[in-house]
Amino acid sequence: MAITSDARLDTAERTGIGLRLPHIAEVVATRPHVGWLEIHPENFLANPHGLESLTDLAREYPVSVHTVGISIGSADGIDRDHLIRLRGLVDRLNPVLVSGHLAWSTVGGAYLNDLLPLPYTAETLRVVVAHLAEVQDALGRAYVIENPSWYVSLATSTMTELDFLHALVDESGCRLLCDVSNVHLSGHNMGYDPYRFIDEFPSDSVAELHLGGFTPEHDDATPGETVLVDTHAHAVAEPAWQLYAHALRRFGPRPTIIEWDNDLPPLAVLIEEAAQADRIREATREDRHAHAG
Ligand SMILES: [Fe+2]
Secondary structure (H helix, E strand, O other), rough: OOOEEEEEEEHHOOOEEEOOHHHHHHHHHOOOOOOOOOEEEHHOOOOOOHHHHHHHHHHOOOEEEEEOOOOOOOOOOOOOOHHHHHHHHHHHHOOOOOEEEEEEEEEEEEEEEEEOOOOOOHHHHHHHHHHHHHHHHHHHOOOEEOOOOOOOOOOOOOOOHHHHHHHHHHHHHOOOOEEEHHHHHHHHHHHOOOOHHHHHOOOOOOOOEEEEEOOOEEEOOOOOOEEEEEEOOOOOOOHHHHHHHHHHHHHHHOOOEOOOOOOOOOOHHHHHHHHHHHHHHHHHHHHHHHHHO
């Protein structure tokens, strides 16, 4: 049965959290004061008990469906069976957003346990725009695209990520999920200025922001250097909070999710991270008003 939206909060007014399976029972029992919940549909497609709890929560919280299995950039095409299963889930939950990564993760019918980078070329743009239309037709709703994290540059790319995102928005009319932590860590790993990246991001198209923790590791390719790995296994780092404040000053308040997928902390830690994002949003709102005045 579809969920009505009567009890929905304004997702831009209170930060939400990524809801992972170990926290579901506590969220059902305690109904924490967070703005919304984002789930990975792949955790629920073969999990009737979890889906029952999630359906219950969707009556009270706005829910966002954030896919990891669509592989929008795959040269093989989109898995139609997965799309049909996903359509069933979104019809049941009536999510406020459905999103996925600008990446590929399947080849020859096999699912790779990773979100792999795409070369930014005219050919990739054509593939992604076509797949995006196919996904949106199959789901009957908009599909929001997230910027990935970067560790290596691809020699075959002929445009920058920003050029690609602008072209993607122009060609498809899609909206974007700006993962601020991905911008910070990719800026560190690839040697670009993350503030300038935010300044040049397609601002009008930003439907959502993500914040997540990363893990510094030794860079085997460049001894003595550190690479930041997008593990979602830690609290949001201070530089990412500062970049988030910058993003809010540029974009205005946008629905935000705290992502934490590995080494999950107690639920209370995630709720406090969301509260921290809310405090930053309030502070930047005052900054914006002061500048407007
Ligand atoms: Fe993300």
